Amino acid sequence: MLYSHTDVVPAEHDKWVHHPFEAHLDSDGRIYARGSQDMKCVGLQYLEAVRRLKGWGFQPKRNVYVLFAPDEEIGGHDGAEKFSLSEVFRGLNVGIVLDEGLASPDEHYRAFYAERSPWWLVIKAVGAPGHGSKLYDNSAMENLLKSIEIIRRYRASQFDLIKAGLKADGDVVSINMAFLKAGTPSPTTGYVMNLQPSEAEAGFDIRVPPTADTESLERRIAEEWAPSWRNMSFRVSN
Ligand SMILES: [Zn+2]
Numbered sequence: 603m604l605y606s607h608t609d610v611v612p613a614e615h616d617k618w619v620h621h622p623f624e625a626h627l628d629s630d631g632r633i634y635a636r637g638s639q640d641m642k643c644v645g646l647q648y649l650e651a652v653r654r655l656k657g658w659g660f661q662p663k664r665n666v667y668v669l670f671a672p673d674e675e676i677g678g679h680d681g682a683e684k685f686s687l688s689e690v691f692r693g694l695n696v697g698i699v700l701d702e703g704l705a706s707p708d709e710h711y712r713a714f715y716a717e718r719s720p721w722w723l724v725i726k727a728v729g730a731p732g733h734g735s736k737l738y739d740n741s742a743m744e745n746l747l748k749s750i751e752i753i754r755r756y757r758a759s760q761f762d763l764i765k766a767g768l769k770a771d772g773d774v775v776s777i778n779m780a781f782l783k784a785g786t787p788s789p790t791t792g793y794v795m796n797l798q799p800s801e802a803e804a805g806f807d808i809r810v811p812p813t814a815d816t817e818s819l820e821r822r823i824a825e826e827w828a829p830s831w832r833n834m835s836f837r838v839s840n
Contacts, residue, residue, distance in 0.1 A: 603667045603694070604652075605701040606645035607674030607681070610637030639705040645670060648700075667694060674702075677720070677840060718772060718809040721819075722780075725749055725828040725836045726803045734796035743784060745832045746802040752826055753777060753806065773811055775819065781805040 613622035613636040620626035625635035635642075648668050655662075671681035685691050703714045727749070729742035738744075760774040784802035785793040810816060828836035 603669055603696045603699045604648040605669045605671065605682070605699055606641050606648065607672065607678070607702070608637075608642070608645070608670050609672050609675050610640065611675050641702050643705050644703065664697065665694075667696070714772065716772070716812045718776075718811045720840045721808040721810055722839045723806045723808055723823065723827075723836060724803060724838075725806075725823075725834055726801065727832070727834045728801050729798075729833055731800040732798040734798055736798075738798065740833060741798045742800055742802040742833070743798060745834060746784065746804060748832065749827050749834065750779070750804060753779075756822070773813065775811065775814055776807075776809045778807050779804060780807050 615622060618634070620628075620634040622634075622636040625633055625638065627633050645668075652666065652668065669682075669685070671678065671685065673679065673681040677683075702717065703712065706712060725746070727742040727745040729740050729745060730738070732738045732741055756775075757777045760776065763769040763774050764771060782802075782804050784799050786797050786799050788794045810819065823836055823838070828834040
């Protein structure tokens with residue numbers, strides 16, 4: 603079974619040299635399109651390989667199935683997951699699945715045999731609201747900022763392993779902040795400036811390789827990144 607997904611992550615149109623959904627082909631043969639790398643280049647290689655093999659009269663020993671699935675970027679629950687639980691899938695008696703890899707910048711095709719799993723972490727700090735002119739301990743913003751600083755240091759330690767050539771991209775725990783949510787909205791100026799808000803939240807996209815010690819990562823989240831003694835809570839989804 604040759605699997606690929608057809609969904610893509612969102613695009614900010616105005617940051618693109620070419621429109622992200624027009625699949626612009628430049629004179630060097632580069633295609634500019636959202637998802638052209640992740641992962642339509644792979645899906646098309648599957649089809650092209652099948653087309654050429656058929657052209658050469660190649661007869662595989664077993665059936666080859668080509669699967670295009672939706673919603674991989676948001677967990678695959680309505681696509682690959684439902685399909686993998688279906689009678690249809692069972693009936694195919696699949697022996698091996700090739701799924702996602704990275705686009706290769708040169709002529710070499712690299713094989714990957716493991717995939718990191720996404721942990722989408724949201725941490726939340728709560729605290730007493732306070733006047734913006736006073737210095738308090740334990741405000742929601744302060745506690746969230748402490749966590750962000752700790753998470754940033756962990757992120758840097760993982761990134762340093764890649765930069766030093768000790769580990770490949772897929773072998774470290776990657777963490778990127780996806781959102782920050784805090785502040786008291788004001789109808790006139792956007793946010794109230796002289797108030798320390800009572801809640802602050804941040805979201806992170808974490809990717810965990812199969813070799814990672816997941817228990818220690820869970821402990822790290824509970825004890826260092828969102829400790830209840832700092833009035834913090836967290837949730838993880840994937
Ligand atoms: Zn992908």
